[in-house]
Amino acid sequence: MSGDEKLVRMANQMADFFRSYPPEEARAGIADHIRSFWSRVMREGLQARIAAGGQGLDPLVLEAFGAEARGESPIQKETAGPEQVGQLGSDAG
Secondary structure, eight states: OOHHHHHHHHHHHHHHHHTTSOHHHHHHHHHHHHHHHSOHHHHHHHHHHHHTTOTTOOHHHHHHTSSSOOOOOOSOOOOOOGGGTGGGTOOOO
16 A cells, blocks of 8 residues: 555545534544644645545545635644643543
8 A cells, every 4th residue: 555545544534533523523623633643744645635636535535625614623632731631631640
């Protein structure tokens, strides 16, 4: 499996995960995850695939990087300060 195929598979897995969310949240969640956790090379590879027509990519992934407005991501940010850790559901400490 080539690197491009792996990116498509991973992006499509995210689309499968977020499919049960409202469309705006799903698109925002996919875009947020890719921006937050994928390397620059991976993001550039995905963008190149989209620019070339997006072959093999789930329509939800394509929509996540389209020109339309995005909603708020359903992914809860875990980068809060220590005073907010309990509010984020952590059982540490």
